[in-house]
């Protein structure tokens with residue numbers, strides 16, 4: 490075969506036997522999941538997701554899939570790591586396609602490698618779909634690149650809680666051009682003090698981003714000396730990423746992401762689930778966090794004996810009070826062995842524009858729509 494520029498596409502056909510796919514969901518904006526990640530999610534039998542995985546992505550799982558929050562947020566563990574691994578293996582051994590959906594990238598402080606090892610030891614096939622890590626993505630949405638020619642040619646990502654783990658070199662952390670701190674919302678002042686003690690200049694620019702890439706993203710800038718105070722004054726808390734280095738100053742010049750008008754608002758949508766998706770999409774596009782709490786359930790009576798009798802009975806007017814009524818009436822015509830010719834000579838009224846649009850879908854124009 491002649492060489493081509495593009496390597497062959499990875500085989501992403503859904504596995505036919507029990508399998509675990511570790512999927513990086515990205516830092517918060519649901520649009521940042523990869524094509525491969527979305528495909529795995531749409532073919533999952535079981536989705537075990539972390540607290541930081543964007544909620545909107547869960548709607549991508551097939552209707553019958555088991556979707557379970559196994560997330561760990563400080564102080565409120567939904568499940569222990571052992572329990573998560575046991576559940577993941579149990580479902581995969583039962584022949585299920587399991588997606589482990591994780592915030593950011595599964596292999597960046599995500600325990601993805603531990604879960605892959607558990608699969609290996611259990612003989613369960615496991616693959617990984619990398620994701621956009623918050624260590625890069627959250628700053629990108631704040632206009633901060635982790636490298637920039639002439640300012641920074643290296644970056645390091647560190648666990649802020651590794652202060653005394655005997656492994657992490659805080660000296661190296663103090664020396665690198667760009668340092669990114671994850672999991673540092675609670676001990677930012679301590680980390681800053683340690684970096685200064687290791688030789689980093691207190692006036693080094695710094696920036697913290699809370700809920701990066703989401704519509705409620707918040708950004709605070711300062712220096713190594715005052716970033717912890719500024720974060721506390723602004724009331725920022727976890728999940729928070731902090732960057733230390735000259736690139737932090739570029740936020741002032743390159744910031745581009747505006748919080749949406751409904752940023753941070755929690756909105757419950759009470760329409761029936763079948764009818765809510767358009768409204769949910771519109772609200773989420775404006776930054777709202779939407780919980781679907783259907784208070785009504787639509788049950789169609791199309792084709793019932795009394796409705797069949799009604800559509801066949803003589804009438805001068807048919808008045809439709811909802812788009813649902815239109816669909817049920819038309820389905821009932823079919824069930825009664827009729828079609829739209831049965832409407833010949835009748836006049837049609839629609840309660841509003843949406844109902845008129847539903848009639849138009851069947852090629853029917855209402856004679857009356859109130860203003």
Ligand SMILES: C[S@@+](CC[C@H](N)C(=O)[O-])C[C@H]1O[C@@H](n2cnc3c(N)ncnc32)[C@H](O)[C@@H]1O
Nearest residue numbers: 593594597599622623671672700701728729730
């Ligand atoms: C257990 S680590 C998981 C990191 C994840 N695997 C990744 O690649 O982004 C959790 C930490 O990631 C950071 N984080 C994750 N998502 C974030 C976001 N949208 N905004 C700010 N920080 C975030 C916070 O520092 C949080 O404490």
